[in-house]
Amino acid sequence: MLNAVIQFGFVTIFVAAFPLAPLCALVNNIIELRLDAYKLVKYYRRPPALRAQDIGAWYNILRFFALIAVISNVRTLHTPSLAYLTRLISVASEDCQLPDRVEIRARKLMR
Numbered sequence: 001m002l003n004a005v006i007q008f009g010f011v012t013i014f015v016a017a018f019p020l021a022p023l024c025a026l027v028n029n030i031i032e033l034r035l036d037a038y039k040l041v042k043y044y045r046r047p048p049a050l051r052a053q054d055i056g057a058w059y060n061i062l063r064f065f066a067l068i069a070v071i072s073n074v075r076t077l078h079t080p081s082l083a084y085l086t087r088l089i090s091v092a093s094e095d096c097q098l099p100d101r102v103e104i105r106a107r108k109l110m111r
Contacts, residue, residue, distance in 0.1 A: 001055075005058060005062060007025055007029075008062060009065040012065060012066060012069035013065070013068060013069045013072045014072075015073065016073040016076040016077055
């Protein structure tokens with residue numbers, strides 16, 4: 001379970017930086033599932049099934065990873081757009097006359 005939670009954390013947190021991460025995780029999980037099934041069939045006895053109500057403490061850990069992922073992805077996607085907006089304002093201020101309030105904000109952003 002720990003490996004799955006770590007993989008979930010990495011995939012959700014860094015999906016904005018590497019969009020193919022979910023596909024890589026899916027391929028990895030399919031291969032791992034097939035290898036585990038082969039090992040269970042050929043080399044081991046079937047493990048006993050244990051009943052559980054829920055996933056326990058892992059639920060809170062997964063919720064924490066999801067929260068961090070949202071914050072991280074929003075920040076990753078927001079930062080380049082802020083730089084683009086700053087550049088756009090500086091180009092627009094050179095081409096045409098903008099109100100003083102916009103020019104002051106543009107100068108503050110470019111510092």
